[in-house]
Amino acid sequence: MKITILGAGAWGTALAINLASRHQVVLWGRNADAMHEAATLRENKSYLPGFPFPESLVVSSDFNAAAEHCNSAASDGLLIVATSVTGLRPMMQKLKGRPVPNVVWLCKGFEEDTGLLPHQVVQEILGKNIPCGVLSGPSFAQEVAGGLPCALTVASTFPVLCERVIGAIHSNTIRVYSTDDVIGVEVGGAVKNILAIATGIVDGLQLGLNARAALITRGLVEITRLGTALGGRAETFGGLTGMGDLILTCTGDLSRNRRVGLGLAQGKSLDTIVSELGHVAEGVRCAQAVRALAARYKVEMPITNAVAGVLFDGDSPRAMVTRLLARDPRQEAL
Numbered sequence: 001m002k003i004t005i006l007g008a009g010a011w012g013t014a015l016a017i018n019l020a021s022r023h024q025v026v027l028w029g030r031n032a033d034a035m036h037e038a039a040t041l042r043e044n045k046s047y048l049p050g051f052p053f054p055e056s057l058v059v060s061s062d063f064n065a066a067a068e069h070c071n072s073a074a075s076d077g078l079l080i081v082a083t084s085v086t087g088l089r090p091m092m093q094k095l096k097g098r099p100v101p102n103v104v105w106l107c108k109g110f111e112e113d114t115g116l117l118p119h120q121v122v123q124e125i126l127g128k129n130i131p132c133g134v135l136s137g138p139s140f141a142q143e144v145a146g147g148l149p150c151a152l153t154v155a156s157t158f159p160v161l162c163e164r165v166i167g168a169i170h171s172n173t174i175r176v177y178s179t180d181d182v183i184g185v186e187v188g189g190a191v192k193n194i195l196a197i198a199t200g201i202v203d204g205l206q207l208g209l210n211a212r213a214a215l216i217t218r219g220l221v222e223i224t225r226l227g228t229a230l231g232g233r234a235e236t237f238g239g240l241t242g243m244g245d246l247i248l249t250c251t252g253d254l255s256r257n258r259r260v261g262l263g264l265a266q267g268k269s270l271d272t273i274v275s276e277l278g279h280v281a282e283g284v285r286c287a288q289a290v291r292a293l294a295a296r297y298k299v300e301m302p303i304t305n306a307v308a309g310v311l312f313d314g315d316s317p318r319a320m321v322t323r324l325l326a327r328d329p330r331q332e333a334l
Helices: 009-021 032-041 061-071 085-095 118-126 142-143 159-167 182-204 211-228 234-238 241-253 257-267 270-277 282-296 304-312 315-324
Strands: 002-007 024-028 058-059 079-082 103-105 132-136 151-156 174-179
Touching: 002 009, 002 061, 009 024, 009 118, 009 142, 009 159, 024 061, 032 058, 032 174, 032 241, 058 061, 058 151, 061 079, 079 085, 079 159, 085 282, 103 118, 103 182, 118 132, 118 182, 132 182, 132 241, 151 159, 151 182, 151 241, 159 174, 159 241, 182 211, 182 234, 182 241, 182 282, 182 304, 182 315, 211 234, 211 241, 234 241, 257 270, 257 282, 257 315, 282 304, 304 315
Parallel strands: 002 024, 002 079, 024 058, 079 103, 103 132, 151 174
Antiparallel strands: 132 151
C-alpha cells in the first residue's frame, strides 16, 4: 500500500518506521533542513533519536510529491496526518481541493480557539463526504518505533476507511480495533492528557499510589461525562481510547503531559517546563478549551477545572489538591 505521513514529529516518525517494512511509505516534514538531515542520517535526531530508518522509508519536504504519492494509488492509498491539533487546520487547508480519498489523523485534543474536535475541523474544511477518521489509543512513539506490541482503535463512520487502516497498520506488533464512535474516541484522547498533568502533580507532591488510583478513576468519570454530553457512547470510554490511553498517559514515564505535572509540583514555571520538554504537551492547550466546554454543557469536571486553575489562574499545585479533597462527600456515580 502507498502511504503518506504528513508530520515528522515523534509519533509520525514512529509510525513511518513501523510501516515502512510492509508498505511504500513517504514521511513528509515542513522543515526542509531537518528533513534533509533525517534523510542523510537515516534517523530523526530531533524528535525520535536512536531509531534508524528502514532503507525503504522515503523522507521528503516536498509537499506536492508527498501528497501525490498516496493519491496516485487512490484505490489503496492512505494519507496519515500526524500534526498536532494546532497544526491540523493549516494542514487541511493545504489539502483542500486535492484528491484525498482516505485520510486518518493522529492528533488528540480540542482546537484551542474554537473548541472543535479534530473531525469537526476536518469536515469544516474538506466536507463530510471524504472517507476519513481518527487513529488513537495507548501508544508511546518510542515503543512503536522499537517494534513493541500495542493496540489502537480506528474510528470512522466510513467502514471502508476502517478497513483501509486495519489493512495498513494491523500486524504482529500492532493490533487495530475499529468503531464508528468518532466523538467518543476523540474526547477520550483529548481529556486524558489533562488528567495526566493532574496525576503528575499528585505524584510530584508524593501523595502516594492511593491518591493516584483515585485520581485516575475519577478522571475516567470526567471523560465519560463530557464525552456522552458531546454525543459519544459511554462504553467507548472503558476501551483503549478511554481507560487504556488514560492509564498509559497518567502512569508512563514517557508521557509528556505527566512530566508537565511533575514539573509543576517541583515549582517550575509552565514556560520552563515546556521549553525543557522540547515537544508539544497537548494537555496544556486542551485544558482551557475543555474547561470552557464543561461550563457550556454544564458538565461537572472538578479535576479538569483544578488543572486549568494551576495552568492559567496562578493556583498552586498543593492548593489544587486541597480544593479537590475539600469537596463535599457524595454517592459514587457518573
